[in-house]
Amino acid sequence: MDSGTIQKLENLLLVAVPRDLTDDEVILMRRDILRAIRAYGSQVVLLDFTQVDICDSFFGRFIYSTSRMVQLMGATVIISGLQDAVIETMVELGMTLPDVEAVLDLDDALALSRRLGRNGSGPAPADGGLPEWEE
Amino acid sequence: MPDTLQRLHFRIQTVTDVSDSRRKGMQLALDMGFAHADATKIAVVISELARNILIYAKTGTITVLADKEPDGPRCIKIIADDKGPGIPHLEQAMTDGYTTSGGLGLGLSGSRRLMDEFFVHSQVNRGTTVTAVKYLR
Amino acid sequence: MQNQASVYNRINMLEAQLRAVLNSVPMAMFTLDAQGVITFCEGHALESMGLTPAQLIGQSGFDLFPNPPEIYQGIKRALAGETVTETTTVGPMTFQNTYIPYTGEGGGIIGLSIDITSIRQAEAEAREQREFLRKVLDALPVRVLWKDAATHAFLGCNQLVAQDAGLPSPDDLVGKTDYDMPWVEQAPLFQADDRAVIESGEARINFEEQLTQSDGSLSWLRTSKVPLRDASGAVSSVLCVYEDITEQKRAQQEREALQQQVIEAQRRALADLSTPIIPVMDGIIVMPLVGSIDTARARDIMRALLRGISEYRARVAILDITGVPLVDSGVADHLNHTIQAARLKGAHTIVTGISDAVAETIVDLGIDWSRVETMSNLQSGLVAALDRIGLRLTTADHAANGK
Numbered sequence: 001m002d003s004g005t006i007q008k009l010e011n012l013l014l015v016a017v018p019r020d021l022t023d024d025e026v027i028l029m030r031r032d033i034l035r036a037i038r039a040y041g042s043q044v045v046l047l048d049f050t051q052v053d054i055c056d057s058f059f060g061r062f063i064y065s066t067s068r069m070v071q072l073m074g075a076t077v078i079i080s081g082l083q084d085a086v087i088e089t090m091v092e093l094g095m096t097l098p099d100v101e102a103v104l105d106l107d108d109a110l111a112l113s114r115r116l117g118r119n120g121s122g123p124a125p126a127d128g129g130l131p132e133w134e135e
Numbered sequence: 136m137p138d139t140l141q142r143l144h145f146r147i148q149t150v151t152d153v154s155d156s157r158r159k160g161m162q163l164a165l166d167m168g169f170a171h172a173d174a175t176k177i178a179v180v181i182s183e184l185a186r187n188i189l190i191y192a193k194t195g196t197i198t199v200l201a202d203k204e205p206d207g208p209r210c211i212k213i214i215a216d217d218k219g220p221g222i223p224h225l226e227q228a229m230t231d232g233y234t235t236s237g238g239l240g241l242g243l244s245g246s247r248r249l250m251d252e253f254f255v256h257s258q259v260n261r262g263t264t265v266t267a268v269k270y271l272r
Numbered sequence: 273m274q275n276q277a278s279v280y281n282r283i284n285m286l287e288a289q290l291r292a293v294l295n296s297v298p299m300a301m302f303t304l305d306a307q308g309v310i311t312f313c314e315g316h317a318l319e320s321m322g323l324t325p326a327q328l329i330g331q332s333g334f335d336l337f338p339n340p341p342e343i344y345q346g347i348k349r350a351l352a353g354e355t356v357t358e359t360t361t362v363g364p365m366t367f368q369n370t371y372i373p374y375t376g377e378g379g380g381i382i383g384l385s386i387d388i389t390s391i392r393q394a395e396a397e398a399r400e401q402r403e404f405l406r407k408v409l410d411a412l413p414v415r416v417l418w419k420d421a422a423t424h425a426f427l428g429c430n431q432l433v434a435q436d437a438g439l440p441s442p443d444d445l446v447g448k449t450d451y452d453m454p455w456v457e458q459a460p461l462f463q464a465d466d467r468a469v470i471e472s473g474e475a476r477i478n479f480e481e482q483l484t485q486s487d488g489s490l491s492w493l494r495t496s497k498v499p500l501r502d503a504s505g506a507v508s509s510v511l512c513v514y515e516d517i518t519e520q521k522r523a524q525q526e527r528e529a530l531q532q533q534v535i536e537a538q539r540r541a542l543a544d545l546s547t548p549i550i551p552v553m554d555g556i557i558v559m560p561l562v563g564s565i566d567t568a569r570a571r572d573i574m575r576a577l578l579r580g581i582s583e584y585r586a587r588v589a590i591l592d593i594t595g596v597p598l599v600d601s602g603v604a605d606h607l608n609h610t611i612q613a614a615r616l617k618g619a620h621t622i623v624t625g626i627s628d629a630v631a632e633t634i635v636d637l638g639i640d641w642s643r644v645e646t647m648s649n650l651q652s653g654l655v656a657a658l659d660r661i662g663l664r665l666t667t668a669d670h671a672a673n674g675k
Contacts, residue, residue, distance in 0.1 A: 020154040054157055054175065056182040057239045064239075080618060084578040085175040087616045091574075093179060093245035094231050096612040104585060104618030141482070141490065167525075168532030172575070209528070271532060 005029070006036055011113040013042040013075075014106070019051045021062065030066055037073050044113035045070050046106070050081035060095045067100055078103055078112065142200040147188045147217075157181040160199040164211050167201050168271060176249040177211060177269055183242040184215035184265055190236050192219020192262070202268075209271045210251075218262040225257060290314070298387035306379040308333045308347050317387045320365060333383075346371040350381040365389045406430075414515040417445075418500065421470045421507050424449050424463050438486035454486040466510045469497045473507055480517070492521040539572075547573050549580035556657045557586040558650070562595030570606035574613050581619045588657040589614050592650050594625030604639040611644060620660060622646070624653035 007014040013036050015029070033045055047063065049055065067077040078101045082090070090096065103109045143163060145156040161178035169177065181197060188195035195217025203209045222228050229247065234240035243265075247253040252268035291314055294301055300315030313328045328336065337343040346356045350371035357370045370384045409416050409430035417429040426445045434442045437453050450459035461481070469476055475498040483491050495514035502508040546569070550558045557580050561573065577589060591607065593599065611621040624647040626634075634641055647653040658665060 020158075022150045054161065054178040054182060056157075056179045056186070057241045057245065058182070058186060060239050060241070079616075082616055084575065084582070084617075085172040087578060087613045088172050088571075088574060089176045089179050089249065090616065091609050091613045092176065092248050094241050094248065095239060095245065096616065098612075102616050102618045104581070104587060108587070108618060166529060168529035168536075170532075170536045 006032055008036065008040050008042065009106075010110065011043050011117045012109055013037065013040070013045045014109075015045060015047050017047055017049050017052055017059075019053065021059070026062055030069060033066065034069060034073060037070065037075050043075050043116050044109065045075055045077045046103070046109045047077060047079045048081040048106075049079060049086070050083075052081075053083060053086065055082070055086045055090055055095075057093070057095060060090075060097065063097060063100055076101075076116070078109060080105060080109060142198065145185075145197045145199075146194070147185050147197055148194045150189070153182060153185040153189065156185050156197045156199070160197075160211075160213070163199055163201065164269075167209065167211060169211070169269075173269065177213070180246045180249050180267055181213055183246045184213065184267070187242050188215060188217045188219070192217035195219065195262075210268050211271070213250075213265075213267045215265040215267075216262070217264075221259040221261055221263055222255070222257040223259050225255060229255070300385045302328075302333075302383035302385070303374070304333050304347065304351075304381050304383065306351065308351060310336070311380070315385070317367070317385055320387055320389075321362075343369065347381065347383075350383075351379075359388070366392045414513055417512045417514075419449075419466060419510050419512065421466075421499075421509050424466055427509055436483075436485060454488075455484045457484050458482065465497060466512075469499050469510055470507045473499055475499065480521075491516050491518045493517060540575075547576035549576060549584070551580075551584040551586070552590075552654065555585060555587045555661050556590065556654070557581070557584050557588075558590045558592060558654075560592045560595060560650075564598060565596060565603050565606055567606070570603075570610065573606075574610045577610055577614055578617055581614060581617045586619050588660050589619050589621045590650065590653045590657055591621055591623045592625045592653070593623060593630070594627070594650070596625075599630045599633055601637050601639055604634060604637075604641065608641075608644070620645070622653045622656055624648070624650045 005016045005018065007016075013033065015033060018025070021029075036042060037045070045066075047066070049059075052059065063077070063079065070077050079097070080103045082102070101112075103112060143156070143159055145152055145159075147153065147156065157178045160181040161174050164174035164177045165171070181199065185197050188197070195215065198212075198214040198216075200212050200214075201209065202212050227233050229243050230240075231244045232240040233244075234242075243255070246265075246267060250267040250269045252266075254266045255263065256265075257263040290301075294315040296316060298317050298320065300313060300317040300321075302310055303312040305311050309330065309332050310328050313325050318324065318328075333347045334344060337347075340360050340362070342358045342360050346358055346369060349356050350373050353373050355370070355372050357368065359366060359368050361367075365387060366389045368386045368388045370386075372382045372384070374380045374382050410432075412430065412432075415430065415433045415436065417433050418427050419425060420427055426448050429442045429445050431442060434440065434445060436455075437445060439445060450456065450462045453459070455462075458481070465476065465481075475496065477496045477498075478494055479496075481493050481495055483493050485491055493514040494517045495512060498511045498513075499507040500509045500511050546563075547559065547561075550560070552558055559573070559577055559580065563569075565573065577591075580586065581589060591610070593607070596603065607623065611623070614621045622645045626646050626648055633639075645656065647656060655665065
């Protein structure tokens with residue numbers, strides 16, 4: 001597992017998606033993600049696209065296929081970090097990913113994963129005194 | 136350098152060629168003065184067309200060139216060419232969601248939306264040439 | 273007796289005719305006997321030489337013309353039976369001399385001297401002019417090349433073109449075509465241009481094109497092609513004059529790119545002005561839209577909204593369209609795109625300011641806004657936004673007690 005691109009944070013798995021992805025790299029990355037979910041019991045996988053400046057339909061497919069695999073393991077994929085120019089292009093391309101939730105930043109991702117941790121199965125959040133949003 | 140500023144030519148045979156061509160194409164667009172968002176769109180179109188070449192024809196070429204209409208605006212032209220199987224139902228292929236490769240079906244239709252002019256010339260078993268143009272405003 | 277008389281007359285007539293010819297053209301005729309003594313000389317050229325027949329007749333040719341040696345040799349060899357032609361320059365004048373052995377009675381030779389001074393002068397002037405023209409061509413800071421109209425073969429060029437071709441001199445290009453040059457890639461295009469000029473008979477002035485140099489690099493040229501006609505008026509060749517504008521082109525392109533950037537920055541600034549974002553509280557921004565929304569404005573709105581979401585870390589964006597006079601399917605589509613974009617950024621959008629008319633239009637036009645959260649006014653939108661981020665507005669009455 002490449003610790004450089006996948007980080008565990010509480011209930012969340014933070015995946016930094018690299019700028020260019022080959023088909024082989026996609027397979028390796030998904031394998032690492034699924035392995036990590038199993039190892040840590042993570043419920044949320046955050047795909048962060050901050051480093052991606054060109055997001056074509058290949059990336060869209062990557063997001064959907066990863067999302068389906070992750071769901072089969074009982075977790076959810078959320079995305080963050082899409083650059084403005086990338087979002088504009090995706091929308092015009094027609095690739096709006098309506099079934100994938102997007103969050104603004106890591107804080108929101110963590111809040112979401114904590115909510116899911118309380119409601120569903122999986123490990124409880126480590127520190128109960130963290131500031132949380134009311135439901 | 137004058138020659139790389141005006142025209143880029145890529146042989147598409149691997150995924151590295153796809154990333155290479157779209158990145159250099161994006162840089163050419165930026166050098167020409169395209170706004171960042173437009174350069175991103177141009178890069179995505181190059182990426183989509185290059186990937187289509189890889190998936191369907193295995194090999195082909197992408198040419199990206201800076202051009203100018205006489206008495207008209209400057210523009211960037213992307214020409215994707217292959218001698219692959221061709222597109223049998225072109226109208227269908229140009230609609231959202233149609234795919235024969237298990238993808239999102241947005242490659243051709245989406246690319247057309249991102250550019251100002253989009254021409255597809257395809258003959259079954261002879262090959263496909265896509266020409267896409269975006270004007271510099 | 274009569275026979276003799278008519279022969280005599282005929283001889284006189286021939287002599288008179290000969291004299292007439294000799295005295296009107298710049299030539300002179302000599303006859304010399306077997307010892308080389310001049311027995312006859314006549315001709316207009318004698319005047320130019322400053323000589324008269326009287327001075328020459330009876331003199332030995334060998335004694336009169338010891339120099340230059342060509343004349344001496346000419347007489348000698350002709351006397352030996354050989355016909356000789358040679359050219360001699362005496363002072364400022366040049367003569368073409370022919371010595372013909374006379375096989376008739378007594379032997380000797382006939383000499384013809386033609387004054388070719390003016391011809392030589394004309395040749396020299398022409399050569400000087402050609403040299404001068406060559407100097408002019410090579411001194412011009414532009415490339416000059418001319419090609420045959422039928423074969424497109426090079427007829428000539430100046431030194432700069434030879435340099436571009438990687439050849440030592442312009443003569444090395446004669447007979448070759450664009451296909452033999454380092455710019456073979458552009459050859460079909462160049463020849464097509466040539467044909468266009470030849471067939472139309474009209475010049476093409478100052479157009480820009482590209483050329484591959486001998487080192488493989490690509491240059492920009494400003495070219496003019498002019499049809500040249502021969503005496504019959506048909507186009508026989510094409511004159512191509514071109515200069516290298518690669519540097520200017522690059523500078524121009526850099527300027528244009530910079531201009532584009534400035535224009536883009538100005539547009540951005542203008543767009544910002546027309547798309548104000550109001551942060552109402554942590555995590556909520558309001559974007560009031562006023563005026564019509566076309567494609568360009570819609571793009572600005574989307575970009576401004578995305579920027580605003582970043583800047584204010586907004587989770588909810590309220591798009592108020594109270595001030596948008598017309599909402600048709602086009603505008604609805606634009607707003608949809610903006611909403612989708614905001615969602616991909618992680619923010620939820622609420623559209624407020626839906627008037628009765630707009631609500632009717634949307635339904636009548638069959639626009640699908642079922643997934644879009646809409647409110648009739650900004651206030652309700654604000655309450656909904658607060659609700660979404662988990663806050664609630666309460667009145668201050670609770671805290672009033674105790675004063």
